[in-house]
Amino acid sequence: MKIAFSPCPNDTFIFHALVHGLVPNAPKLDVMYADIDITNDLAAKPNGPDILKISFAALPWIQPEYTLLPCGGALGRGCGPLVLTKSNNPDPRALTGKRVAVPSERSTAYLLFRLWAAENVPGGVGEIVVMPFHEIMPAVRDGKIDAGLVIHEARFTYQNYDLNRLVDLGSWWEEDTGLPIPLGAIIAKRILDISSISNAIRQSVEYAWDNPTASEDYVLSHAQEMSPDVAKSHIDLYVNNFSANLGDEGYEAIYSLLGRAAKEGLVPEIDLSTLRWDK
Template sequence: MVEWALAVLRIAHTPDPDDAYMFYGLVSGAVRVQGFDRVEDIVEDIETLNRRIVEEGWDIEVSAASAHAYAYMADRYYVMVAGASMGEGYGPVVVSRRHMSSLEGARVAVPGRYTTARLLLRLATGGGYREVFARFDRIPDMVLRGEVDAGLLIHEAQLTYHEMGLVKVLDLWEWWSSVAPGLPMPLGVDVVSKRLGAEAARAVREALQESIRYAWSHHEEALRYASRFARSGSMEQLSRFVRMYVNERTLDMGPEGRRAHRLLYEMAWDEKLIPELVEPEFV
C-alpha cells in the first residue's frame, strides 16, 4: 500500500510552451503518477506562481518556480532534478530600441521580483539601474513604446526581439559563461512539496521524466498542445524554442546542473541578494 496516496496531485506550471510541452504526458493522462488517482493542472505565469508560494504560503504539491524564488521556499520544497530550465549557449537578454553602453540610471523593465533573470542581471551588473516590474510578455512593447529604456527578456522573445526592431544590450549567458565556465545557467526549476515525503517526491520526479520522454516520442502532438500557449513566432520557432529548453539536461540536470544551482545561491548570498545561503535538496 502506498501511504502517501491522495486522490489528486495538483501540478502548477506556466503558460510557456516549454512547460506545456514537458507536462503534456501528465496533463493528457498518458503518464500516471504512482500513488495518485489523477493530476489536476493549474496554469499561471511564473511570477504569479513564485509569489503565491513565497508570499502567500500556497501549499501546492508540485509547481514550476524560478531558481531565484527557490531560495525563499527551500524549507518547504525539494528541487526535482528533472524539469529544470537551464541555459546553455543562450539565456535572458537585455534589449533596447538603441545601442546602450551602460544601464547606469536607465529604466529597465524586469519580469518579476523573484525571477532568476532579475537575480542574474543584478549579479552581472551590480545594479545602478531603475527597475520597473512588469509581466514578462508586456516587456517588448514597453521598450518599443519608450515606457522604459531597456527590457529584460525571457521565453520566446529571446529569439524574436530582433524581428521587433530591438537591439541587444546585454546577453546574460555570455556573462554567466565567463563566471561559471562549463556550467549551465540555472533559470527555472520544478519543485515538489516536502510534506509528501521523499519517496512520493521521487515518484513525481520519475513521472515527470516519463512525461518528457513521452513528449519527445510524440513531438508533433505535444508541440500542437504547447502552441496553444505560444505568444509569438512560427511553429518552426516554437519547435526550436522547445528543443532549446526541453533537452537531456531537462530530463536530468546532472552533477553540473546541481553545481550550477549551488553556485548561483553562493553568489547571491555573497551579494546579500537572498535571505540566507541555500543548500538545495534534490530528488
C-alpha cells in the same frame, strides 16, 4: 493534485503527457497556468499548489514544505536572458539611472541582471518595473521604459520590435563560470512521494522526446500567438538533458548562482546541501 506552471512551450511540452494521463500510474493533475512571477509568489506563501514551476532564484524564499525536484526544469547553455534597448549604444553605462523592466523580481533573469549590473553599470540602474514578459518588448519599443530584461522566445523575436541586444546574460554567466544557466526549477511538497513524482515527470519528458508531435496542439494552444517555428525553437533551446536529470553539473550551477548571490546580499543565505535529496 494541483500543479502550476507557465504556458510557455517548454513547460507544456514537458508536462503534456502527465497532464493528459499518458504516464502510467501517475496522479491526475489540476493545472494552473501562470507566469513565473505568479508562481514565485505562490511558492513563498503557505498552502500553495502541490507542484510548482518557479525560478531557481526564488528557492531561498520557498516555504519549507517544498523541496526541489531533480527533473522537469530548465537549465542550459546559449539560452540566457537578454537586456534589450531601443538605442544601439553598446555601452552598459548608458543604463545608469534608467528605467528597466523585468519579468519578476525573484527570477533567475533578474538575479543575473543584478550580478552583471553590479560590475558593469556604475551608480546602478534607476527604477525597476515588473511586468509580464510578453509586455516588455512593446514597452521598450514604445519608449515607456529604457531597457527590458527578456526571457524565453524573445531571443528569437526581439528584432521584430526594432530592438537591440545590449548584453546576453547567459553568455556572460557561462564565460564567467563555465556552467549552464539555472533558469526554471520544479518544486513539490515534501509530504508527497517525491521519488514517484520525479519519476512521473521524467517519464513525461521522455514521452515528449519519443513523440515530439503529440503535444503540438496543446503547446500551440497556450503559446500566446507564437508561430510553430518559434515554439519549436523554444522547446529545442530549453528542453534538454537537464530537464530529465539535473545531475552533478546542474546542481553545481545552482549552488554557484545562489551562493554567489547570497554572498552579494541579493538573496537570503540557505543551506545549499538541502537542495539535493537524491544523494
